Amino acid sequence: MSELDAEEIRRLMAEGLDHYALGQADAAVACWRRVLEITPDHEEARDYLRAAEVDVEPLASETPRADEVGTLELTTPADAPPPAAPVEATRPDLAPSEGGDPRIDDADGRDPILAEAVALVRRGGLQEAIDLFETVGADDPDALELHAYCELARSRLVRVYRDRVGSVDRVPRLRISHDEILKFNLPAQAGFLLSLVDGATPTRSLLDLAGMDPFEGLRALSSLLDAGILEVAA
Amino acid sequence: MSRVIGIDLGTTNSCVAIIENGQPSVIPNAGGYKTTPSMFAVTQDGKRLVGHLAKRQAITNSKHTIYAAKRLIGRRFDDGEVQRCIELSPYSIVRGQNDDPRIEVGGKVFTVTEISAVILKEMKRVAEEYLGEPVREAVVTVPAYFNDAQRQCTKDAGRIAGLEVLRIVNEPTAAAMSYGFGKNLDEKIAVYDLGGGTFDISILELGDGVLEVLATAGDTFLGGEDFDRRVVNHLIESFQETEGIDLRDDAMALQRLKDAAEKAKCDLSQRETAEINLPFIASDSNGPRHLSIELTRNSLEGLVHDVVQGTLKTVEQCVKDAGLEPSAIDQVILVGGQTRMPLVQQAVADYFGKRPHKGVNPDEVVAVGAAIQGDVLVNKDESMLLLDVTPLSLGIATFGGHFAKLIERNTTVPVRKSHIFTTTRDNQSAVKIRVLQGESEQAIENDLLGEFVLTGIRQAPKGEPEVEVAFDIDANGIVSVAARDLETSKEQSITVNATGTLDEGEIQQIIEENELYEVAVK
Numbered sequence: 001m002s003e004l005d006a007e008e009i010r011r012l013m014a015e016g017l018d019h020y021a022l023g024q025a026d027a028a029v030a031c032w033r034r035v036l037e038i039t040p041d042h043e044e045a046r047d048y049l050r051a052a053e054v055d056v057e058p059l060a061s062e063t064p065r066a067d068e069v070g071t072l073e074l075t076t077p078a079d080a081p082p083p084a085a086p087v088e089a090t091r092p093d094l095a096p097s098e099g100g101d102p103r104i105d106d107a108d109g110r111d112p113i114l115a116e117a118v119a120l121v122r123r124g125g126l127q128e129a130i131d132l133f134e135t136v137g138a139d140d141p142d143a144l145e146l147h148a149y150c151e152l153a154r155s156r157l158v159r160v161y162r163d164r165v166g167s168v169d170r171v172p173r174l175r176i177s178h179d180e181i182l183k184f185n186l187p188a189q190a191g192f193l194l195s196l197v198d199g200a201t202p203t204r205s206l207l208d209l210a211g212m213d214p215f216e217g218l219r220a221l222s223s224l225l226d227a228g229i230l231e232v233a234a
Numbered sequence: 235m236s237r238v239i240g241i242d243l244g245t246t247n248s249c250v251a252i253i254e255n256g257q258p259s260v261i262p263n264a265g266g267y268k269t270t271p272s273m274f275a276v277t278q279d280g281k282r283l284v285g286h287l288a289k290r291q292a293i294t295n296s297k298h299t300i301y302a303a304k305r306l307i308g309r310r311f312d313d314g315e316v317q318r319c320i321e322l323s324p325y326s327i328v329r330g331q332n333d334d335p336r337i338e339v340g341g342k343v344f345t346v347t348e349i350s351a352v353i354l355k356e357m358k359r360v361a362e363e364y365l366g367e368p369v370r371e372a373v374v375t376v377p378a379y380f381n382d383a384q385r386q387c388t389k390d391a392g393r394i395a396g397l398e399v400l401r402i403v404n405e406p407t408a409a410a411m412s413y414g415f416g417k418n419l420d421e422k423i424a425v426y427d428l429g430g431g432t433f434d435i436s437i438l439e440l441g442d443g444v445l446e447v448l449a450t451a452g453d454t455f456l457g458g459e460d461f462d463r464r465v466v467n468h469l470i471e472s473f474q475e476t477e478g479i480d481l482r483d484d485a486m487a488l489q490r491l492k493d494a495a496e497k498a499k500c501d502l503s504q505r506e507t508a509e510i511n512l513p514f515i516a517s518d519s520n521g522p523r524h525l526s527i528e529l530t531r532n533s534l535e536g537l538v539h540d541v542v543q544g545t546l547k548t549v550e551q552c553v554k555d556a557g558l559e560p561s562a563i564d565q566v567i568l569v570g571g572q573t574r575m576p577l578v579q580q581a582v583a584d585y586f587g588k589r590p591h592k593g594v595n596p597d598e599v600v601a602v603g604a605a606i607q608g609d610v611l612v613n614k615d616e617s618m619l620l621l622d623v624t625p626l627s628l629g630i631a632t633f634g635g636h637f638a639k640l641i642e643r644n645t646t647v648p649v650r651k652s653h654i655f656t657t658t659r660d661n662q663s664a665v666k667i668r669v670l671q672g673e674s675e676q677a678i679e680n681d682l683l684g685e686f687v688l689t690g691i692r693q694a695p696k697g698e699p700e701v702e703v704a705f706d707i708d709a710n711g712i713v714s715v716a717a718r719d720l721e722t723s724k725e726q727s728i729t730v731n732a733t734g735t736l737d738e739g740e741i742q743q744i745i746e747e748n749e750l751y752e753v754a755v756k
Contacts, residue, residue, distance in 0.1 A: 182513055186522055191514025192486040195493075196290065200265065205287060208277050211294040 001039065009035050013044065020148040025052060028148075044118060051152035117149060126157045154215050161218035164225060166232055168204035172197050172221070175231045184227060190220045197230060238371045238400060238612050239361045240604025242408070243354060243388065245304040246430025246457060247571065248272050249601035250357040252365070253609035258412070258602040260595070263360045269571070269597050270360065274352045275299035276340025284356045293489040296324035298339040302431050303349040305454055306335045307391075308384030315454060322455070347387045348744050351394035358395055372397045373608040375600050378404040378436050378450045381626060381671050382683050382713045389710065394744050400611050402710040406436035407445050408603025409569050412594050421564040422448075424553070426582050426590070428545065429570035429597075431457040435549045437556040437563070444646055448556035451548050456541070458499075458572035464537040465495035469510065469527060477523050479516050487515050491525075502531045503574045535577045542581050549585060566590040571597040628705055628713060631668040631677035633658045640705050643673065652704035654720070661693040667703060669715055688717050690724060 001009075016031030029052055035045040113132065120129040133150035174181075174197060181194070189212065196206050207217045224230045239261075242249040247269040251260045260268045265286060273288035276298045283291070292299045302319070309316050311329045319335070320327045328343060330336035336343050354374070361369045374397075376388055385402045392399035406425035420441045427434040434452035438445050469491050470481050481487040490512050498508040512525040553560055566586050572578060573596045583589050594602055629639040641651050657665060666687050672680025691699045700720040707713050718725045 178511065178513070182524065186514045188484075188486065188514055188517050188522070191512075191522070192490065194514070195490050195512070208281055208283065209287065209291045209294075211278065211291055214279075 005038055009038055009042065013048075014145065016045075016048065017145045017148040020048075020052065020152065028052065047118075047156075048149075048152055051156035113146065117146075117153075126153050126160070129153050130157065158215055158218060161215075161222040164222045165203060165218060168207070169202050171200065171202050171233045172206065172225075172230045173199040173233060175228055181229060184229065189216065190224060193217065193220045194224065194229070203232070236371055236612070237361075237365060237367070237369055238373060238605075238608030239358070239369055240408070240601050240606070240608050241354060241357050241372050241374045242405070242598075242601035242604060243304065243350065243357075243374055243376070243391075244269075244272055244429055244600075245302050245432045245454075246272060246459065247597065248353055248357050249598050250361050251598065251601040251605035252361065253605050258605050260598045260601060261361050261364045264363065268595075270353075270356060271301075272304065272353045273299060273301045274303075274349055276342070280340060282340075282352075284352055290493070291489070293492055294485045296485070298325065300325055300337055300339060300344075300349055303337070303346050303353075305431070306337075306346045307350055308346075308381065308387040309335060311335045318455065345740070345744070347391045348394060350388065350391035351744070354391055354395035354397060358397055370396070370398060371400050371608070371612075373401045373403055373604045373611070374399050375403050375405045375408045375604050377432075377434055377452075378406055378447050379434075379452075379626075380404075381681050383681070385710060385712055389712070390741055394741060399710075401607060402712070403604055403607050404447070405434070405569070405600050406438055406447070406450075406567075408600045408607065409567050410438060410440065410445060410603070411606050412599045412603035413565075413567060413591055422558065422562055423565045423567060424549075424563045424586060425567045425569055426545075426549065426573065427452075427569035428572040428578060429457050430459055430572070431455070433457060433545055433548065434569075435545075435552045437552055437558065448558070449552050451552035451555065453545075453548065456545070458496075458570070460541055461499055461538050461572060461575075462492060462495045464541070465499055465529070465534065466491045468529075468533075468537055469495060469525065472527055473515070473523075473525050477516070479518065479523060481516060484516065487512075490515060498529050499534060500571075500574070502529065502534050503576060506531050531576070538577070542575075542577055545578075546581055546585050549582075560586050563588075567599070568592065568596045569599055626671045626681075627673055628669070628671055628683075628707065630655075630703070631670055635677050637670055637672070637675055637677045637680055640703075641707065645707075647707045648709050650704060650706045652702050655701045655703055657691065657694070657696045657699050660695050662696065662699075663691050663693055664689040665691065665701065667715070667717065669705075669713070671713070683713055684715075686715075686717075688719075690722075691719060692721055 012031045012035045016028040016035075019025075019031065020028035029049060032045040032048050032052075035042050036049075039045075117129040117132050120126075120132065130150055130153050133146055133153070174194075186194070193206065193210055193212075196209050201209070203221065206221070207214065210217045210220075212220070221230070225232065237252060240251045242251075248271075249260060249269045251258055253259070262268050263270055263285065267286065270285040271289040273283075273285065273292060275283040275288040275291060275295055277283060277291070277295065278298075288299055292301065302323075305319050306316055306327070311333050316327065316335045326338040327335050328338050330343075330345060334345065336345050337349060338344075354372075358369055358372070372392060374388055374392055376385055380388070388402060389399045405427065406423075409425050409427070410423055421439075423438045423440060425434075425436040425438065427436070432452065432454045433456040434450065436450045437448045439448050440446075466488070474480050481491065494510050494512055498510050501508040508529050510525065510527045510529060514522045515525045516523040553563070563586050566582060566588060568579065568582065568590045573582075573590075579590060579592075627639045627643045628641040629637050632638045638653075640653050641649060655665065655667075664687055666685060668677065668685040669683045670677055670680040671683050674680050688701060691701065702718045702720055704716050704718075705713065706715070716725070
């Protein structure tokens with residue numbers, strides 16, 4: 001790749017994020033598609049397009065991603081999964097990312113927090129990336145690129161959660177007894193969502209009733225399904 | 235033949251019934267419930283929820299969930315009742331262009347009539363789903379003390395909902411009808427109505443097929459919700475004592491507490507104890523917290539005893555206003571779901587010295603009576619109708635700020651009465667007629683229904699011109715007024731629009747807006 005192309009790609013990627021942060025999704029997608037015209041295997045552009053809910057042709061070399069779903073902190077007596085290592089808010093001494101993408105390692109071209117978040121996303125840690133943004137980026141409303149990437153990761157995660165939950169017209173119901181539920185370690189939000197499940201109300205209405213951010217509602221519901229507390233009737 | 239439904243449009247819950255094969259039948263909604271909360275909400279993403287769904291998020295989305303619109307219908311913004319609602323309601327009540335209260339939720343301002351129409355439309359839909367055919371006509375009930383404006387607005391709400399309201403019936407009258415009190419009885423009836431949000435006591439006299447309201451009293455801010463609130467406070471205090479966490483500011487926890495409190499209260503009408511279990515109601519650094527409390531019937535009665543006793547004070551005053559003693563009451567009817575509570579039933583029985591009628595479910599009895607009225611109207615068997623009366627006197631303001639009654643309260647409707655008026659100044663060519671409803675001798679203390687100016691009167695010394703003003707109350711209790719100059723025989727056509735009601739243009743606009751919305755949703 002020529003120096004000019006590399007520079008053009010950097011510009012297009014950043015411009016796309018700026019557009020996305022301002023709600024100009026079409027313009028953002030156009031920038032990233034342009035990147036793929038220059039370099040069809042550009043991982044980050046492909047990530048951004050998927051997150052923006054745009055279909056991208058799979059590469060022959062693409063490997064399945066690791067589990068991207070952040071889970072609730074669940075502990076059961078038998079098989080508590082080890083909690084994921086928490087992501088530190090600041091990591092100035094970044095290790096090279098997988099794949100050796102020169103843009104991540106370029107200290108001049110990328111904010112280190114954004115670089116770390118991008119790396120997390122590419123490793124499958126969507127929720128960790130979002131947590132990082134919200135911890136570090138929440139206080140900096142001018143960090144447009146950071147916020148835009150956070151929104152992209154959320155969009156992507158919402159899609160994952162939607163796929164997990166299935167059709168919103170289906171009806172979730174309790175799968176285990178009240179005493180068994182008490183063995184879990186659920187946050188109050190999940191408890192509230194559980195209280196709305198009555199075996200007759202479809203997912204669509206549950207999310208309306210919960211009054212939560214759709215991302216939070218779907219995340220909580222997805223986690224309850226993963227934990228086996230709920231099941232969804234056909 | 236078209237089917238006529240009877241709708242109890244309640245402050246907190248509504249109910250719809252119909253006569254099938256000569257028997258009244260309460261129509262359940264899709265969830266199997268025979269009553270539907272009178273609630274309307276707009277969610278964060280603009281979805282509209284009605285009934286049970288609206289109720290289930292009423293606390294977490296309190297600013298955009300409308301309840302108890304009935305307290306506002308047909309009133310003026312500056313009414314004391316409206317001002318009290320403004321203080322107590324989490325949703326925004328604003329002044330409308332007709333000086334009426336309007337409600338702002340979800341970025342839109344709704345008239346109160348429109349909100350009532352949403353509820354009526356839902357009851358219409360429930361009936362149509364059950365019957366499998368369109369429903370176009372209804373009898374709708376209102377409190378006995380509702381004035382002309384409130385009745386007119388209720389009719390308008392029916393129209394917006396796509397219903398022709400054949401008759402507006404007083405709630406205690408409907409309740410009496412559902413117990414089969416008909417033409418051949420001569421009795422005094424007490425109707426004790428403790429619903430979700432309001433308490434009404436009516437003393438009625440039935441004789442010669444006329445049901446006369448002797449006295450009514452009540453509290454429009456007292457009902458089953460107050461009982462629930464007492465239980466919720468008890469749960470919050472117990473939880474704070476054991477867990478050290480105050481749930482008062484947690485909307486999600488409050489929603490769960492409210493739902494659980496109401497359920498426990500209802501269960502305790504059938505059982506002596508109720509378990510309240512709310513897992514993961516809160517969490518702190520030590521992990522999740524669960525609420526698990528057993529409530530007994532005794533405890534519940536201890537929490538609400540003063541509320542029940544308070545209603546009896548109001549009953550006592552009402553019986554006195556009717557000029558009677560409790561022992562003179564022949565029949566006692568219970569209306570409203572809260573009267574299922576054993577403490578309430580016992581208190582009422584002790585006061586009147588007789589057991590209240592319990593044959594019809596108290597939260598369905600008004601709708602059943604309305605359905606009976608509707609069936610009678612459709613079959614045109616007017617001889618079976620119990621005649622209603624106008625609950626308030628009707629008249630005009632006269633010189634010096636006095637109130638001249640033309641139609642006394644408790645006059646059987648429909649009725650038409652006229653009176654001759656004249657001028658108060660020499661060469662007066664126009665008169666302003668202010669139509670009032672109420673019992674005070676001072677005009678300013680009564681409700682203004684409307685006013686109009688009659689012009690073209692011959693210039694003459696005061697006291698000479700003669701203007702006949704005729705007052706007309708139809709079977710729904712709705713008033714219209716006409717005036718005629720007797721000398722010239724010129725008739726002046728005037729329409730009295732009760733202050734705060736919608737005009738035809740506004741009604742049409744609301745109907746069209748709602749139709750558009752329905753299409754969009756599909």
